[in-house]
Amino acid sequence: MSKVIECKNISKTFESVNGDFQVIGDISIEADQNEILVLFGPGQCGKTTLLKVIAGLEPATSGTIHINGKEKTKPGPECGLVYQTTALFPWLTTMGNVEYGPKVQGVPKKERRARAQKYIDLVGLTGFEKSYPIQLSGGMRQRVGIARVYCNEPEVMLMDEPFGHLDAQTRYLMQEELERIWQTEKRTIIFVTNNIEEALYLADRVLVMTNCPATIKKEFKIDLPRPRDYTDPEFLRLRQEITSIVDPAE
Amino acid sequence: MKKRKKINGVRVGIGAAAICSFLCLWAFATREGTTLGILMPGPVEVFTHLVETTYTKVGPLTIWGHMFNSLRRVLVGFTIASCCGILLGLAMGWNRTLEAIFRPIFELLRPIPPLAWISLAIVWFGLGEGGKYFIIFVSGFSNVTINVYTGAKSVDPELIGAAKMLGCSERRIFPSIVIRSSVPYIFTGLQIAISSSWAAVVAAEMVRSTNGIGWMITAGQSVGNMEQIMVGIIVIGVIGFLLSTFMRGVESKLCAWSRVQDS
Secondary structure, three states: OOEEEEEEEEEEEEEEOOEEEEEEEEEEEEEEOOOEEEEEOOOOOOHHHHHHHHHOOOOOOEEEEEEOOEEOOOOOOOEEEEOOOOOOOOOOOHHHHHOHHHHHOOOOHHHHHHHHHHHHHHOOOOOOOOOOHHHOOHHHHHHHHHHHHHHOOOOEEEEEOOOOOOOHHHHHHHHHHHHHHHHHOOOOEEEEEOOHHHHHHHOOEEEEEOOOOEOEEEEEEOOOOOOOOOOOHHHHHHHHHHHHHOOOOO | OHHHHHHHHHHHHHHHHHHHHHHHHHHHHOOOOOHHHHHOOOHHHHHHHHHHHOOOOEOOEOHHHHHHHHHHHHHHHHHHHHHHHHHHHHHHHHOHHHHHHHHHHHHHHOOOOHHHHHHHHHHHHOOOHHHHHHHHHHHHHHHHHHHHHHHHHOOOHHHHHHHHHOOOOHHHHHHHHHHHHHHHHHHHHHHHHHHHHHHOHHHHHOOOOOOOHHHHHHHHHHHOOHHHHHHHHHHHHHHHHHHHHHHHHHHHHHOHHHOOOOO
């Protein structure tokens, strides 16, 4: 099976007056079609930076990124990013945000409206098409963020701790919602989190990362049936195993 | 929402009561026999004079004519100031080279009060309308520029990243993200500018004028007509209030997204 995304020997060093600071040290990752790959690691370990490098928002110090065989060097619509802060355009309504990608790429109005409506419905925001982000709750804003990326039909979806700012209750709900959305329309997702339950609930594979500079410590294949049960013995065993090997947060 | 209406009603009531008490205080302070009463007219005289001026001419025109002339001057000066200010502000906020060129000049010119320009305005533009437009332009321009500049500078880089990732080209980032997210700042600038432009009309009309509300005041001053001065002052206050209320209305329509709305 061909890989949708292949990142080879990525490293990233930030240069500053106080000397160089290596955030990512030689990481290679790849993901299959419609796979959910979770990057799990302690806080501040460079997961977000890695995602930004993959997204093309930060240049890699070394290494290459290929998406479906094409080399990626700058941000573009082949990758979609769901931000922790949502990064919705506050002056646009739900509809405006979701249809933004197709709009700037010249998709005719009728077609992009229909497509946007489909994804607004999929994420469960029917009836909120005309609301501005400021009128929505945190969980709803993140739904808009997911719909916006879905609607742009990227080859890979990147999610940077999308539920990190939500309260515990909403977080569980959104994990279940993402599972449902993904079951309806499968995509290749690279999901970054520091929450072990979230990682195990969503992942096909979990990559455990080390502290800064981030490297991959161990890979776990998660074969539990979906949707997963947080109290399943195997789930709890994996949780225990992964938690025991992860570095303490700095 | 009924409760909110009630609160608004109470607020308007309190405001009206405060204005009434102020008028009473004014009437009391200028009652017959007081020193202040000899120096300036009471509210009743001023109001009577105001009504009179709506049908009898003060100098060449009735009060409506003076108002029209002042408003015309302010709107011309304000419109030019807004256009230039928005363009310069966006340019300085978005392009580093333009920022490096214009920022120092702008920062030096900014603290100069509009009044200080009067003599130069006369030399440059003569005693006609040009000089007046210039004074009003100066008083509005820097307010618009500095606000728009701040707005264009404070565009969230994450939004620019998000737009690029959704397929927005480099060239479209400016109209699609930078200008759009600067709109609330643009309106703040315009609102301050309309108020300060209107306030500058008196100064502008001191550049030898034959009409306008500012002229009414200076003319009243030269003949010692206190009632005329007071009418001028009150009209400036009321119109200034109406202009900024109007701008706020436009802003709340266009920038609904930037604040929490009552549903």
